[in-house]
Amino acid sequence: MILEVAILDVKNGLEINFEKDFTLASQYISAAIGYKGHSLQKCMERSSRYILLVNWQNLDSHEVGFRKSIEYEKWKALLHKYYDPFPTVEHYETVFENNI
């Protein structure tokens, strides 16, 4: 399992629309093979900043399976217009974990 991480800076004033469209778009990412859950979280220090966290089976589930799908085109059409700057996406693997 890997974690996709993207810090999303949304254009000022569009936060509520973005959150609504994110909820709609979630159906497209959730349908991908190898998708293992995701969350959108809002920054407490900067009101137009969010973090997207997505669990994937492996890197290809995201970069090939999802990004080359029709669902990704629908995700993009709903969400990409909100970002400024366009976000950098990174992937992470667990080194240490303690869940209580």
Place this chain on the structure above:
Amino acid sequence: MILEVAILDVKNGLEINFEKDFTLASQYISAAIGYKGHSLQKCMERSSRYILLVNWQNLDSHEVGFRKSIEYEKWKALLHKYYDPFPTVEHYETVFENNI
């Protein structure tokens, strides 16, 4: 519940030492009141980058409870020497979540 997020850039060549000291230091953060779990994850695109994710009961659990504790001094003594640049820490609240 809130999520603390810090992107950690570790000095080149010190990654293995950092990971060992992080495991040691984890006992100090885990002892804090309001601590709800944490993970350290390593970036697949940049080998000296990590992300620290910590779940806290609320902002004060982190900023007052932990940061003003003796345990935080021990955490700092083990870990702060590894970072370049010194990381920015942000806190996030869930907007949307789908765990499968």
